[in-house]
Amino acid sequence: MGYYHIVLSPVSRKICTIVTPWGKYEYQRLPMGLCNSPDIFQEKMSELMAGFEYVRAYIDDILITTSSDWQDHLNKLDAVLTRLKKAGLKANATKSFFGQSKTEYLGFWITRQGISPLPKKVEAIANIAIPMTKKTITPIYQHDQLL
Numbered sequence: 828m829g830y831y832h833i834v835l836s837p838v839s840r841k842i843c844t845i846v847t848p849w850g851k852y853e854y855q856r857l858p859m860g861l862c863n864s865p866d867i868f869q870e871k872m873s874e875l876m877a878g879f880e881y882v883r884a885y886i887d888d889i890l891i892t893t894s895s896d897w898q899d900h901l902n903k904l905d906a907v908l909t910r911l912k913k914a915g916l917k918a919n920a921t922k923s924f925f926g927q928s929k930t931e932y933l934g935f936w937i938t939r940q941g942i943s944p945l946p947k948k949v950e951a952i953a954n955i956a957i958p959m960t961k962k963t964i965t966p967i968y969q970h971d972q973l974l
Contacts (some may be wrong), residue, residue, distance in 0.1 A: 829866050829868055829872075829887050829916060830857045830858065830859050830864055831856045831857065832856070832914070832915050832916055833857040833868065833871060834853055834855065834856055834857075835854060835855060835856060835857060837873060839849040840854060840855065841853065843858060843861070852927060866886075869884075869885070869886055869899060872886065872887070872889075874882040874910070875910060875916075876889070876907070876910070878905065879880070879903075879906065879910075881903055882903075882907060883932075887934065888932065888933065889907065889918070890930070890932050891903055891904055891907055894939070896916070897926070899954060900925075900926060905923065925969075931945060931947060934948050934959055
């Protein structure tokens with residue numbers, strides 16, 4: 828629901844008009860479904876989290892990393908939540924995980940040892956079917972020679 832926290836300019840409202848049987852209505856806030864909405868929201872989240880080198884935000888998925896003690900983690904979490912609150916945004920507690928030693932984020936496992944792809948993502952690529960007909964493939968290479 829974060830898109831709805833971004834107020835549209837008067838010019839943008841004019842081009843975000845919808846027609847209904849009851850008349851024309853202008854969106855006052857950034858609607859979902861526009862091709863630019865994710866990009867605009869990502870830009871706002873990047874601006875909002877600027878200065879927090881321990882934060883990665885992809886659209887509405889926020890990752891807070893800490894490498895020291897529990898109190899440090901709580902301090903960083905408090906700083907991020909405070910900034911979200913000042914911007915009028917909220918974190919969904921039921922979708923949030925705190926104090927994890929490893930976590931899944933954007934298709935990867937993030938641990939203290941590093942980052943690795945999720946096994947199920949690698950498996951899907953490893954098990955992809957080889958095209959069997961001309962209709963499903965146009966060969967680019969034949970016997971290691973460029974066609």
